[in-house]
Amino acid sequence: MAETEGARTEVLERKRALMEELAKSTTISSSWPVPVTNETCSAPLRECNTKEWLISVTNGTCSAPLGECNAKELLISITNQYKNAQPLICRAPELLCKDEKSAKFFYPEVVAIGPYHRCKANLKLAEDHKLAAALKFTSGRCIHEFYNKVKNVTAQARACYADKFELTDEEFACMLFFDGCFLLHFIDCCVKKKMEEFTMSTHLHGFIRGDMFLLENQLPFVVLDALMSLKQVKLDDFFLSVIEKARPYEAARAPYHLLDLLRTKLLGPPNDGQQAGQGEPNLNTFRSVKELREVGIKFRLSESHHLSDIKFHPGIVCGTLSLPKIVIDDLTRSQYLNMIALEMCSGSAGDYGITSFAWFLDCLIDRAEDVRELREKEILINALGSDEQVAELFNEIATDLAPDYRAYVQVLTGISDHRKAKFKVSIFRFLDTHFSSPWTAIAFFAALVLLALSVIQTIFTVYPRS
Known part of the structure; x- marks a missing residue:
């Protein structure tokens, strides 16, 4: 029994030494806890699924051998996968919605874009206008060409949402098609300064522009890209009107959606x-x-x-x-x-x-x-x-x-x-006090002159001319 306990202790000591070496050779912060207890690893580490092993280590349940796994390369690989992951279109975080004053800024007021708000009664008015916008946007070409373009990317677009929706592929494709045409027709009218061609009332245009940039009201850019492959829309010109005096800037990657594009153009390179x-x-x-x-x-x-x-x-x-x-x-x-x-x-x-x-x-x-x-x-x-x-x-x-x-x-x-x-601060405050305006400067020099005259008068008083 004593030998068993001694062997187990020796193994645990080797584990601790190994984890210390891994911590030194990788980008793991020293503050990251790596639990090694009697219930954790107790065998030499050879072949393993290193990603699963790292997850099990953080949970304190590792029992797989590590062997010659290069933990540094693995961590870099996992980090790169995380960095390259596309943020999904999702509900606004609870942290931001807990304040009622802020919560209302995540919900559309006029038009629902995408699946999250499509059934709300107060947004039904825009649904008929989506049909009119689709007919106007696709005029000059067969509408089925545009629809087929969207249908081809439906599966890719569905994967861009964090939630699952009880819509058939056909229903999902129709929603994407009409919402995409609505957005692009609105943008096209703004750029060409032909808002009279847009069927919704003028007083609603500002609300529509606001609804376009809500997280829960986004359409995957792959849908807009598919539609614009048949009809070009000058998105850059539109964003120049949205962002005051912003310089044109092309990001290194394709945007995820319009809100992401707005953010990228605001921040710049x-x-x-x-x-x-x-x-x-x-x-x-x-x-x-x-x-x-x-x-x-x-x-x-x-x-x-x-x-x-x-x-x-x-x-x-x-x-x-x-x-x-x-x-x-x-x-x-x-x-x-x-x-x-x-x-x-x-x-x-x-x-x-x-x-x-x-x-x-x-x-x-x-x-x-x-x-x-x-x-x-x-x-x-x-x-x-x-x-x-x-x-x-x-x-x-x-x-x-x-x-x-x-x-x-x-x-x-x-x-x-x-x-x-x-x-430096003292010099500034002195200059700011006495030279912040012409009048303070004049007053300062006048005071200097009076001081000099007073000194001269004192000298002549003490040492009168003989």
Whole structure:
């Protein structure tokens, strides 16, 4: 019995040593728990399904031999599979819907696109208009050609949804066809400035544009691509009208759907702006635009208008924070919340660009005076209403978010270093106090002259001319 216990202990010690070597040779964080107990591995590890083995290790139930498995290559392979996974079209996360004020921004108001909201009574009005839109969009060619294109990708499109729907392939194909024609006909009319050809009332067009960019109201891009193979629609021109002064940008991959395309075009290329840095950022760097301005950090419009283009430029006395143009209107809250929801979906590979941007703006904007400062620098365009409403918008959007703080580590480090330079800050405050306007400058020089005259008078009083 003693020999058995001794052998078992020896095996466990070898397991612990092996796991320590694996932890050193792979990308597993030291904080990742790898339980090794009397109930876990107790045999030499040779041939195994390494993916299943890793899963069983994390669950504390591993009993398969590992042998010569290259854990580092396996982890890289699994990570790459996760990164390459397409985020499925799904329901908005419960975390974002728990607030009633935000929950309503995930549901369509006029038209249902896709299977999630197709049976809602308040959206039935648009169904007849989908037929009219399909007839107009396919005019000039046989409508069956368009339908067959969609039918060929129905199985691929169905796989893009996280949920299963009790629709036959024929019903699913019909839904995709009419919804796709409706979207593309609306976009085509917008681009050609022929909205009179769109059958729904003009006052509903703004609501339709909002419904197009809801996570639960998306159509797989493969459907739109199939329809556009027979009739071209200028999507880039449409997005230039949606995104204020955005530069054209072609992503390295095909979009998943229109909401994903909007997000990609807003953020811009990864190397266009701030790159994720190494190390932990200082999250206590600042609390508002006003606070930054008081320590000599000025604001200016960045060269591009992509949301990723945020940079800090140190100076001899003053620092400069460059920000992209930010347009705030009635659709901003809905679009940001749904893009954040998209980033929370499984398969987004930890890309939290919009989430991080919303968090950064929340750091900058605390009160209405912060909004006013950005407006005066022509960085923020307020088409929503009062400055108080804009401040409230970002304060509410950023609630309970988990951004990637590393996205702005270089900016936050630059701001922190500037604030720590007490001599620079003191010089700025002196100059700001005495030279912020012509009148303060005149008053300062007048005070210097009076002081000099007083000194001269004192000298002549003490040492009178003989």
